[in-house]
Amino acid sequence: MTDNVNMKLYEVFLRSRRGLDHKHVGSLHAEDQEQALEYARDVYTRRGEGVSIWVVNSSDICASQESDCESFYDPLDDKPYRHATHYKLPDEVNSM
Amino acid sequence: MIQFDSKELSSSELEGLNAHFQERIDAEEKIEPKDWMPEKYRKNLIRQISQHAHSEVIGMQPEGNWITRAPTLHRKAVLLAKVQDEAGHGLYLYSSAETMGITREELIESLHDGSAKYAQIFNYPTLSWADMGALGWLVDGAAIVNQVSLQRTSYGPYARSMVRICKEESFHQRQGYHILMTLMEGSAEQKAMAQDAVNRFWWPSLMMFGPHDAASAHSAQSMKWKVKRQTNDELRQKFVDQSVEQAKAIGLTLPDPDLVWNEERGHFDFGEIDWAEFDRVVSGSGHCNRERVAHHRRAHDEGSWVRDAICAYEEKKRSREVA
């Protein structure tokens, strides 16, 4: 057997401290989830950068494509009323 | 992943995509993995990122050469952590390259067959403990100048790994400088050892920035695509300027009689690099060219049965789960 070309690719997400979201930090190769989790610990938290790790098999991620952009995001451009800045307040009102 | 096949596009469509791509770059927007990009941009980036990744990984060897001989336990821990960081940086960079649809295995193959390059400085041997100081101070110092600039490179994954790498490398240069500083406070032999290391590594460090702008094959296009943000000569000048003071502060002499402050330019003038020496090392006559690749190949080959084993184990586990 020589086919070790395809150790799976995993994406790594770290929660850097409690109260924050997990954030994508990079990827690595591993053969199963457990191993991916341990390598994520060894590779991406060498300086104690995290308190919680997620690993996800890259091929399990469903991603939008650039060709989706027009239909996905452009329709959201015309709803300024969803943003607080849309509403002008009297000068006396400092915050709302 | 959608593969954009440029051949299927008409020339006017292609022109439109190209224009849109360049607009994006000009507007300082990042290019992300699934965006359309000119094939040449992709190739150019894979070449640059993989060369960068290989440099990190091959760069483990000259310093790894001294891990078991570090003269104190503190130095040993620091050096071990540093060389491990280089492995991490290689990994981040391979990952960025992989977002462009090439595998790590393919990248390693091209390192082994010689079609991919790595920084020529790692073909120089490390002969004394002081070389750990010179490598950290000068070689990492030069690399950091380059990498700080690359944090603004146009390809998103590459830029993000640069940010991470720069953050981690800040201690690398300092630990090297600290090694030299300690030697320069020591015995006459130690001082000579430090000066000798700097003598050997100074010029190769300047070569790390690559050929002069006028002679650089990839420079102009890379600047237009904002893959590179500053030219080879600009970065080299920056490195020279910062090194002069640092050398002086601990009593080291940089081995260049032409090194002199130029009031008019606001920079140090320095002597011409021996490009014949550069070509000689790049083309295979450095002390360690063959050894570096052979070492990597050996470790990779020796690891082959381990990689096979974990794949086979996983395969068996999966089929047990199915059954």
Next chain:
Amino acid sequence: MKERDIDQTISVYALRLGDDALILGHRLSEWCSNGPFLEEDIALTNVALDYVGRARNFLNYAAQLRGNGSTEDSLAYQRDCRDFTNFLMHELPRGDFAFTLARQYLLDEYEALFLAELLKSKDSDLAGIAAKSAKETSYHLRRSREWMLRLGGGTDESHRRLQLALDELTGYTTELFEMDDLERDLCEIGVAVDRSALFDRWFSAVSKTFAEANVTLPPASWAVKGGRIGFHTEHLGHLLAELQYVQRAYPGCRW
């Protein structure tokens, strides 16, 4: 024992534990840039770093008790082969990946038990070092145990290499569980760990893993020992030649 004697005895004990960590850390550090793939190279180096750190903690404490200007570095760099008191298993060359991980697994199971006991030592310095080390070891053990399963249950080749490693290692496990007077005395006053009492739990843990990995730790028909009295294999001298080279070549310098 008089207080001064107790201190010196504890110093010897800390030195033994420091030597174990130093020598194994050295062997592990040899893997840096030689791992089977980058992720594992980085992971193994983390283990090596833990051991170098552990060595410093124990040696520092030994030096402090010893006095006379001893430091962690004078202990690591200025003693010769006969003065080193690490177990023999730690000094064996790194071998292939199966050998390194098999040794690591055998020692991780041992360390996990040992440190859990040392945590309770009446010597608060030793207990403190044990507390830090125990956390590291529980991660090392998780890794090395998984590797036993992967290598044992992977390919024929990995299975063969793992079994070969265990055949080579088995005779070095005996001395892990043999006590001498010094440690017995310290054990009586609640400072040291009774290693002989750890064997059964250790053996049942490794047997369980090896059964799952479909390999065996051959019953010890041979046992090489002597680490604790400085009766070493020939490998240690070469290791020290490398480790101590700079300090030996340029004595009396700061680095």
